[in-house]
Amino acid sequence: MRQIEIAIVGGGPAGLAAALNASKLGAQVILIDRNDYLGGQLIKQTHRFFGSKQQRASERGIDIALELANEVMANEKIEVLTEATALGHYEDGVLLVEQAGKIMAIKPERFIVATGGAEKTLLFPNNDLPGVYGAGAVQTLVNVFGVKPGKRVLMVGAGNIGVIVSYQLLQAGVEVAAIIEGAPRIGAYWVHAAKVVRAGVPIYTRHTILRAEGEGEVKGAVIAQLDDNWQPIPGTEREIEADVICLSVGLTPLTELLWQAGCQMTFVPELGGNVPFRNEQLETSVPGLYVAGDVSGIEEASAAMMEGALAGINAAASLGYTSDTLTADRQNVLDQLAGLRSGPVGEKIRKGLAQCSL
């Protein structure tokens, strides 16, 4: 059995920031990730981030991933386990991890869960046909591997991911037939939406997909306009020719480890599904178990990095580690988070967080 001060599961923006901040205070950390690389979903994000300089505005996710991963790999207080899957969390606080066919037991004094989220799907006939993808899946294929998913895409969902991935598909030389959105308004930041509209991609709000067409693989889709009660209006059906349907209909937290650990959970639609109750320290109802990033509620990568920093600082501080700037550092992260969640853009998140505070 391995003993360690802090174990972190998930090497995305939240987990990397947690590891760096905890180790900076002096804590010994094990960082566990099932992939053979660090950086999580940052490695496919080629767009420039928003926010302040401290939130890495105008940097691209791919560059941030590389920088954070290099910093973590060079840090002797952080032991990195890649291609390692956290299989379970047991009543006595033991974490079971599989790596290269071998099982190891790790007993951490503090545990930070930063497992991220998974893409949601949508119910419609033929939604299981090859050619129906999560938008993030296509983003990985195109931006990480340089491979096209098909020739012509229908994007379902005009939030930030749908619109950004549409633009990135255009950059990759893939045609985007249209973006449809069930809500009456485009959810994405206007600067992103304007780019795809300028490139000639129509965005149809108040539209949904009725079914995918095709035998064996996607050949097209039927879309229709929605009324104010979200019901398809008869007579407005329209066929779209597309061999790819991308679903960008939100993400949901990957909370298996939290359920297993017995964290008190609650369903919060604003945060993407079931999320753990947590206090301002990001500690859950299970003492010593912290959460950071999308697993605690779906937000953007900038917020995930800030939450990771906060969980890392708090977990290390609870073990007795301190520094001259501890209070100021913690307050700075809290201020950054409050900034990211301020104004009309952060309204949904604020509403969601109010429902799961301890």
Added chain:
Amino acid sequence: MRIKKHPILEFKTGKIVKFTFDGRELEGHEGETIAAALHAAGIRTMRESGHLHRPRGLFCNIGNCSSCLMVVNGEPNVRVCVERLREGMNVETQKGKGELK
């Protein structure tokens, strides 16, 4: 289909390796995922569902959803979206649950 020109990205690919898909010889880049190599060859159907025998392909592409399970070198239930391509791999469409032999 591979992307030939990209305004921001340069794709660093491994050397060309040969592999088989349902007995057909194909080429891909070493170290890319099997799913990426198959997509580059225009193949998007990876498995047949257990009950209704419907075709299934890639959905999440990051190892979450298990939509892309295939038989690789005789081993079933391999998530080809996160399994890296190596020289000489034998990749087969998976029918149903897949059995360990």
